[in-house]
Amino acid sequence: MTRPSPVSQSLRAWMDVFMHRSMRNWHNFAKSAGLSMPQFSILMQLHHKGACGVSEIGERFDITNAAASQLVDKLVQSGYVERGEDPSDRRAKVLKLTSSGQALIERGGQERHRWMDDLVKSLSADEQKQVSEALDILTDAAQRMEEKT
């Protein structure tokens, strides 16, 4: 058992402080929009990764294509997702957020992150710069790791 590095410890501390609160915000927002968690997760997924097919949804969430198809269908009927044809493969569908879906995700982001603005305001200008740069480094690294999986 190797000891975790200082960075890992900082990361864990950060996570422990904020995980619970953010999770609850996220869940409550989905619920208030009349969406189940799986449904909202799909919207998040489309927002993050852009348009994709039904099978990719299934793979991401480790469910069958049947389940993915059914979930997507509900989102289509709710007006949050557009299910278009793929011109290069007439079997495939192209799923993308509608403007309504986009707006929902953005509104969720605003609500979930409002407390972050207050947090940022409590920092000095120098601290803000430092934090900003460091978080960009982390975000880039995390996205690179995500792509590799």
Added chain:
Amino acid sequence: MTRPSPVSQSLRAWMDVFMHRSMRNWHNFAKSAGLSMPQFSILMQLHHKGACGVSEIGERFDITNAAASQLVDKLVQSGYVERGEDPSDRRAKVLKLTSSGQALIERGGQERHRWMDDLVKSLSADEQKQVSEALDILTDAAQRMEEKT
């Protein structure tokens, strides 16, 4: 509507990526343990806040006591939670993690930590130092804010 500062934007970007990843880890781990998300959330709650009664579970997750009672009962039958008597109030129950439940939560924590450690390893030494300092600043600021509320 004021424009978010660069720091806020960095913070939001990071939290988006981080939450997305964390949710998936969490969900997969719960699933692999044969637990639903609500069930696993209750275990997390008990781990974080310690023993409590059934009604407190209901309040935390904004569900009726009936629902809380049913969820808890499943966890008791799975051997993760002990439902004991409260000597000071014979109506109330005292819910706490069994050693098996404790072990499960800790194992879940290790899996999350592994991802973070991998993330840290993908950074240079300079970047690690920078990130570590920044996260400590954030965590301290957050805790100061927590105290004021």
Added chain:
DNA sequence: GCATATAGTTCAGCCCGCTTAACTACCAAG
């Protein structure tokens, strides 16, 4: 052209989470 594989849909059926309502057991105040 034909066989096989792939993308997606539909359906029956199951389990789960949740609510309402009815119930037990207990506490606490008059």
Added chain:
DNA sequence: CTTGGTAGTTAAGCGGGCTGAACTATATGC
């Protein structure tokens, strides 16, 4: 002791997520 409130359980019923299986339609390799 009675009355009213509180902690928790149970049961019926609803809707949601998920699966396996059967199906359509399209793509691809021989």
